[in-house]
Amino acid sequence: xxxxxxxxxxxxxxxxxxxxxxxxxxxxxxxxxxxxxxxxxxxxxxxxxxxxxxxxxxxxxxxxxxxxxxxxxxxxxxxxxxxxxxxxxxxxxxxxxxxxxxxxxxxxxxxxxxxxxxxxxxxxxxxxxxxxxxxxxxxxxxxxxxxxxxxxxxxxxxxxxxxxxxxxxxxxxxxxx
Numbered sequence: 016x017x018x019x020x021x022x023x024x025x026x027x028x029x030x031x032x033x034x035x036x037x038x039x040x041x042x043x044x045x046x047x048x049x050x051x052x053x054x055x056x057x058x059x060x061x062x063x064x065x066x067x068x069x070x071x072x073x074x075x076x077x078x079x080x081x082x083x084x085x086x087x088x089x090x091x092x093x094x095x096x097x098x099x100x101x102x103x104x105x106x107x108x109x110x111x112x113x114x115x116x117x118x119x120x121x122x123x124x125x126x127x128x129x130x131x132x133x134x135x136x137x138x139x140x141x142x143x144x145x146x147x148x149x150x151x152x153x154x155x156x157x158x159x160x161x162x163x164x165x166x167x168x169x170x171x172x173x174x175x176x177x178x179x180x181x182x183x184x185x186x187x188x189x190x191x192x
Contacts, residue, residue, distance in 0.1 A: 033063070039061075048077040075091060101182050103174055120158055122153065126182050127176075
């Protein structure tokens with residue numbers, strides 16, 4: 016999953032990586048049970064991107080792969096789904112940016128929170144904080160990256176729930192000098 020574990024009630028991106036026993040990436044057709052019965056194909060790098068919205072904590076994903084030569088394999092994987100029914104997912108438009116480029120951030124939430132805060136952390140220090148309003152559990156933000164924020168940055172998105180608890184997600188990005 017894009018954030019380590021799946022977030023309940025939010026559309027998550029799941030990456031499926033397929034390779035032959037010698038490590039060569041495999042271009043295969045995949046049938047997925049437990050993810051809405053989707054059919055996808057892997058790229059030449061052996062990677063497929065699947066969108067899944069978990070509604071409960073227990074989720075087993077069955078992946079059946081078949082290549083053009085007729086080779087087949089099946090894998091059953093239990094997936095970790097967040098314990099809280101309220102969750103938050105932060106998504107960036109890329110992982111590496113040039114200086115002066117805006118990072119496009121998308122935030123998805125299954126919580127009733129309407130405001131999400133985003134901290135930009137560099138060298139364990141908060142370098143910038145902003146917020147965005149969610150509409151129907153989703154929001155977008157164009158985050159201008161100043162010239163002095165080159166290097167590896169941690170983006171932390173969080174919302175404060177009515178009971179005082181936090182839901183959060185974190186992403187790493189890199190900004191070239």
